[in-house]
Structures are given as structure tokens and as C-alpha cells.
Amino acid sequence: MFAEQRYRFLIQQYKNKIYTYSLYMLKNRMDADDVTQEVMIRIWQNIDKFNILAAKTWIIKTTNNLCIDYLRRRSVAVKREFEIDEFFEDTYSKNHDSENPYLITHFKMIALKVKETIQRLPENLRSVFVLYEIEEMKYKEISMALDLPINSVKVYLLRARKKLQKELREYGQQEIV
Amino acid sequence: MVSKKSYELNEEMLNKIISIAYGDATLKDKFIVVRAAKQNPEISKALNSYKQTAKEVDVLREEEYPDDLLKNVVRKNFPALKNATSFLFDFYSIVFSRPIISAVTTIILVAAIVTTLIVNKPVQYDYKYSQAEIVNADKQARQALAIVGKFFKQTQSTLENEIMGERVAKPINEGIGIVNNILEGEPK
Numbered sequence: 001m002f003a004e005q006r007y008r009f010l011i012q013q014y015k016n017k018i019y020t021y022s023l024y025m026l027k028n029r030m031d032a033d034d035v036t037q038e039v040m041i042r043i044w045q046n047i048d049k050f051n052i053l054a055a056k057t058w059i060i061k062t063t064n065n066l067c068i069d070y071l072r073r074r075s076v077a078v079k080r081e082f083e084i085d086e087f088f089e090d091t092y093s094k095n096h097d098s099e100n101p102y103l104i105t106h107f108k109m110i111a112l113k114v115k116e117t118i119q120r121l122p123e124n125l126r127s128v129f130v131l132y133e134i135e136e137m138k139y140k141e142i143s144m145a146l147d148l149p150i151n152s153v154k155v156y157l158l159r160a161r162k163k164l165q166k167e168l169r170e171y172g173q174q175e176i177v
Numbered sequence: 178m179v180s181k182k183s184y185e186l187n188e189e190m191l192n193k194i195i196s197i198a199y200g201d202a203t204l205k206d207k208f209i210v211v212r213a214a215k216q217n218p219e220i221s222k223a224l225n226s227y228k229q230t231a232k233e234v235d236v237l238r239e240e241e242y243p244d245d246l247l248k249n250v251v252r253k254n255f256p257a258l259k260n261a262t263s264f265l266f267d268f269y270s271i272v273f274s275r276p277i278i279s280a281v282t283t284i285i286l287v288a289a290i291v292t293t294l295i296v297n298k299p300v301q302y303d304y305k306y307s308q309a310e311i312v313n314a315d316k317q318a319r320q321a322l323a324i325v326g327k328f329f330k331q332t333q334s335t336l337e338n339e340i341m342g343e344r345v346a347k348p349i350n351e352g353i354g355i356v357n358n359i360l361e362g363e364p365k
Binding site for chain 2: 007011015017018019020023033036040041044107110111114133135158161162164169
């Protein structure tokens with residue numbers, strides 16, 4: 001009952017989360033599109049099976065599994081080079097509303113630089129970092145979605161933050177030079 | 178007394194600094210790090226550096242899934258979905274995307290129903306009458322019945338003596354006499 005409404009609600013609610021996660025994990029817009037579409041189909045196929053209030057974990061878990069499949073397939077096939085920035089839209093915080101073109105460009109550059117650095121993180125650290133910092137999921141949700149103990153989630157997050165810090169500062173120093 | 182060691186930038190302190198920078202540290206850790214940062218410029222520098230990174234990460238938002246792609250996916254895979262009723266979708270969205278609002282509304286409604294039921298509950302008397310009161314009430318009821326009985330008696334005698342005799346029986350008798358006269362003929 002209400003399958004269509006449930007489906008439409010879930011898609012509206014999670015389409016950006018699925019897409020963002022896929023984009024960060026796969027570093028490729030076309031693959032991210034494919035994964036998002038595949039997840040949407042799987043949601044429809046399982047619409048009567050899962051609890052709508054617990055759907056988030058299921059959806060992220062499915063997205064993560066599909067991303068891993070894509071990454072495995074890709075590593076077997078031709079190894080792609082990093083294709084990073086061109087795949088991101090200009091999505092940065094609206095807190096930086098400014099009419100100053102210099103500031104706008106500056107904030108875009110920062111966002112781009114951070115995204116690029118996140119994408120360079122190792123896969124396990126990247127997934128936890130994206131889910132926690134960008135998708136704003138809780139430790140418990142991430143633990144369930146990625147099948148990891150909560151302590152591992154915390155450790156991965158800490159490592160990701162340290163690595164990101166290191167990479168960003170190195171990037172900053174290169175820019176200054 | 179706080180030892181000098183607690184102001185060193187070691188691994189433990191660095192973890193606390195990172196937690197503070199990203200906004201998920203405990204109050205105790207905040208206190209320790211802020212105090213250490215005042216004593217050790219190296220800690221202060223690391224804290225500022227991590228805060229800067231956290232700020233840069235914080236500007237990132239979810240990527241928007243393009244609407245045209247979504248339309249394509251729906252058209253290709255779920256053509257029936259285009260005709261979904263919008264009211265039900267809106268209802269679903271309100272209930273599940275704002276569970277707190279829905280819960281509060283439900284609580285208010287239930288409270289209103291319960292209050293109404295309590296306020297309109299029929300009054301129940303549990304008062305126990307004493308023997309004297311019962312006797313008194315019985316006496317009063319007998320008196321009231323006696324008064325009513327007296328009225329009935331008076332009405333009965335009036336009916337029998339005055340109304341039935343004079344006003345009913347007499348005209349009927351006269352009427353019957355007239356009819357008899359007509360039927361038997363006038364006495365010659």
C-alpha cells in the first residue's frame with residue numbers, strides 16, 4: 001500500500017545523498033549516474049520489504065556495495081586517471097553569499113581544492129569521511145551502512161581528518177611556492 | 178595541579194584538537210585544549226590550522242542530482258509513477274520528513290480527545306443515604322402521593338355528582354325521551 005508515495009518520498013529524500021556518495025567514491029560522473037540509477041531501481045524492487053524510517057542505512061549500504069563493485073570492475077579494466085573537479089557542480093555553502101566576484105571565486109576554489117583532496121583519500125577513509133562530514137550521518141548509521149564497528153568508524157574518521165589536514169596544508173604550501 | 182606534560186602536542190592532544198576543530202569534542206576536552214593552547218603556541222597553531230580545515234570542509238554540501246536525469250530514470254523505469262496522487266505524496270512527505278512535527282500534532286490531538294472525554298464524562302453519584310434520610314424521603318413521598326390522591330378523589334366526586342349527573346346524564350335522558358316520543362308517536 002502507498003508504494004508509489006513511499007518510493008517518491010525516498011527518492012526525493014535520498015537522491016542527492018546517493019549521488020554525492022557515488023561521486024566522491026567513484027570520481028566519475030557517469031559511473032555516479034549509473035550507480036544512482038541502479039540504487040533507485042533497487043529501492044523500487046524492495047519498496048515493500050524495508051522499513052521506511054530505517055531506509056537511510058539500507059540505501060547507503062546498497063550505494064556503497066554498488067560503488068565497491070564499480071571500483072573493482074574498474075581496477076580490473078583500464079585504470080582511469082583522477083578525473084576530479086570537472087565532475088562537481090559549484091556546490092559550496094550558501095553562508096558565503098557574496099556579490100564580490102573575487103570572494104565567490106575564492107570560495108569556489110577552496111571547495112574545489114577540498115573536494116579534490118577528499119577524493120585522494122584512501123577508499124575506506126573516504127567513505128567514512130564523506131558520510132560523516134558531507135552526508136551528516138551519525139556514527140551508528142555509518143557503522144550499520146558500512147558494516148564496521150563504531151570504534152573503527154571513529155578511527156577512520158580521525159585518520160581521514162589527519163590525512164586531509166596534511167594534504168591540504170601541503171597543497172597550500174605548493175600554492176604559496 | 179596540571180603537569181607540564183599535559184601541555185605537550187602529543188598524539189592524544191592532537192586527537193582532542195581535531196575533535197574540537199570539527200565540533201564534536203566534549204566540554205572537558207575543550208577545556209583541556211584551550212588551556213593547553215594558552216601555554217603552548219604549538220598547540221594553538223595546530224588548533225587554528227585544524228579549525229581552518231574544518232571550516233573549509235564545512236562549506237561542502239551535497240551534490241544535486243540533476244532533475245533531467247531523475248526524470249529520465251523515472252520515465253524509463255517507472256512510467257506509472259508520473260500519475261501518482263500528489264495529496265498522498267504530500268501527506269507522506271509531511272509525516273516522514275517531519276516526524277517531530279507529526280508526533281507533536283498527534284500528541285496534541287490525542288490530548289484534546291482525552292480532555293474532551295474527561296470533561297464530558299457523565300456524573301456519577303456515590304453518596305450513601307442514612308436511614309433517617311430514607312425514612313424522611315419515604316414520608317415526604319407518601320405525603321406527596323396523599324396530596325395527589327386527595328386531588329384525584331375530589332375530581333372523582335365532582336365528576337360523579339356534578340358533571341356526570343347534571344351535565345351528561347340529564348341531557349342524555351332528555352334526548353332519549355325525545356327519541357322515544359318520536360318513535361312511539363306523541364301521546365294522544
